[in-house]
Amino acid sequence: MTGDRIQATVRVTVNGEPRELGSGTSVDDLVSPALGRGVAVARNGEVVHRSDWATTHVEPGDEVEIVRPIQGG
């Protein structure tokens, strides 16, 4: 983003899929509360701690991973 210009949308990748999100979308907005406990988020290869979800906004080109524990051995 350049200067104070607000873009209407940002193109990002969420869990490997391209998404167009409203500018100002936070990590918190991306995570459905219905998922319950055990969700974690990484943005561009770095974990975003849960306490920072509300204040971390996606930026153009971001690669976001949203994961949870599932059955495994």
Add this chain to the structure above:
Amino acid sequence: MTNPGNEPDTPATTTGAPPSAPDDDTWKLGEVEFSSRVILGSARYPSTQTMLDALAASGTELVTMAVRRVDLRSRDGENLYELLTDHGYQVLPNTAGCFTAQEAVLTAELAREALGTSLLKLEVIADEETLLPDPIETVTAAAALVQRGFHVLPYTNDDPVIARRLQDVGCVAVMPLAAPIGSGLGIRNPHNFELIRSLVSIPVIVDAGIGTASDITQAFELGCDAVLLNTAVAQARDPVRMARAVRHAAVAGREAFLAGRMPKRFYADPSSPMEGRIGARNAAWP
């Protein structure tokens, strides 16, 4: 050497302190203490209820889970993590499916964030056909994760030298495979397990390849501290009954190990004394 009495080529000792009673025969991963020496996976059960019943029957306290992308389109689905923790189990996240140290480290960081535990089953595999561990990536990832404060339990080959390397970089346990994941072939190289046991002082956990109860008993008799299995229970015809067998097999093997087995002999050795036998040479016959 933490386990006297079962070293290779050493006869069992008959002296020394009596072994701990089973009830206080606990073991530790880092700072976390466990009573059960069985770690179970949470995958491939016929149903969630069967899984819960099998976990209970096995007596396990620690259950493994994988970490995967959330399905963003799906809003339903049970939360297996909540279910397991609500039932009192500790969850051990794994890095299953990772092929490089870099992937494993990010997966581990996500797992720690998601589950709030530093315990980690490190799994870095070489290919999808064998699912065998890549030892070089595994040691690299283990060292990086220890630096980041993880308590690392690496899935590894049954290679004593790699096991020692993993101890050297600070892992809290080593988890050599009995046989390839999901093969159920049992311990392919028992002697390597004896070597690993003699070369490292951290807990040795047999991970992968367990097929049935006797494999577990053998693992403990060889000096292993715990076993980690999934398919052998989940894909048994009766998973709950197999889980019960697993619990008994672990206790049997551990008790046998602590008891110290008798030395093996080439020829027979009579149990009943040979002295004092009667003379029957002059007795009527037939």
